[in-house]
Amino acid sequence: GAVVSQHPSWVICKSGTSVKIECRSLDFQATTMFWYRQFPKQSLMLMATSNEGSKATYEQGVEKDKFLINHASLTLSTLTVTSAHPEDSSFYICSARDVVGRLNTEAFFGQGTRLTVV
Amino acid sequence: AQKITQTQPGMFVQEKEAVTLDCTYDTSDPSYGLFWYKQPSSGEMIFLIYQGSYDQQNATEGRYSLNFQKARKSANLVISASQLGDSAMYFCAMRDGAGKSTFGDGTTLTVKP
Numbered sequence: 001g002a003v004v005s006q007h008p009s010w011v012i013c014k015s016g017t018s019v020k021i022e023c024r025s026l027d028f029q030a031t032t033m034f035w036y037r038q039f040p041k042q043s044l045m046l047m048a049t050s051n052e053g054s055k056a057t058y059e060q061g062v063e064k065d066k067f068l069i070n071h072a073s074l075t076l077s078t079l080t081v082t083s084a085h086p087e088d089s090s091f092y093i094c095s096a097r098d099v100v101g102r103l104n105t106e107a108f109f110g111q112g113t114r115l116t117v118v
Numbered sequence: 119a120q121k122i123t124q125t126q127p128g129m130f131v132q133e134k135e136a137v138t139l140d141c142t143y144d145t146s147d148p149s150y151g152l153f154w155y156k157q158p159s160s161g162e163m164i165f166l167i168y169q170g171s172y173d174q175q176n177a178t179e180g181r182y183s184l185n186f187q188k189a190r191k192s193a194n195l196v197i198s199a200s201q202l203g204d205s206a207m208y209f210c211a212m213r214d215g216a217g218k219s220t221f222g223d224g225t226t227l228t229v230k231p
Contacts, residue, residue, distance in 0.1 A: 041226075049218060109162070
């Protein structure tokens with residue numbers, strides 16, 4: 001099946017620094033990627049929709065200047081958490097949709113990134 | 119707006135028995151997809167089963183089956199012959215035509231030996 005690789009799987013950073021998370025579709029082209037955030041024992045909340053070659057669409061309440069998304073190619077989207085604070089500590093997970101965009105394809109998820117800001 | 123409701127925060131089942139995890143949904147779109155995912159403690163999201171809104175038959179994938187009742191807007195997951203490795207968080211999700219997914223709050227399943 002299709003594979004989405006997310007890197008790093010975990011990261012610890014100091015407060016005030018920036019962290020970049022990569023999401024790659026390994027064997028298919030993804031025109032659209034989605035970034036989710038998940039707090040412990042809670043559901044996945046969509047943060048933004050990343051479209052190749054255009055600006056990301058952010059969900060209400062998500063600061064676009066804090067969570068920078070770049071989707072420069074059909075196989076790579078990046079999420080940068082800028083000036084990270086302890087409250088940004090969370091599990092971030094991406095998913096990708098292939099260019100065919102079939103509704104009945106499984107959502108291809110990355111392995112997730114556990115961010116801890118100290 | 120789409121909404122997924124999972125009313126069971128936690129469920130227990132004896133090994134080798136069957137268990138049903140509830141999921142109801144709300145949408146005004148005529149075309150949608152319903153999914154179930156398993157999330158073990160490692161955090162990865164594992165796809166289990168899919169049901170399309172126009173599918174006439176209930177989806178099945180090995181020990182997983184989806185009890186789809188469109189009129190009641192429910193899409194319950196049935197796991198037969200539970201195994202210890204089935205202990206995990208289970209999420210019901212709905213995807214719209216744009217590929218955006220809405221997730222329920224999840225159900226933590228614990229399989230007892």
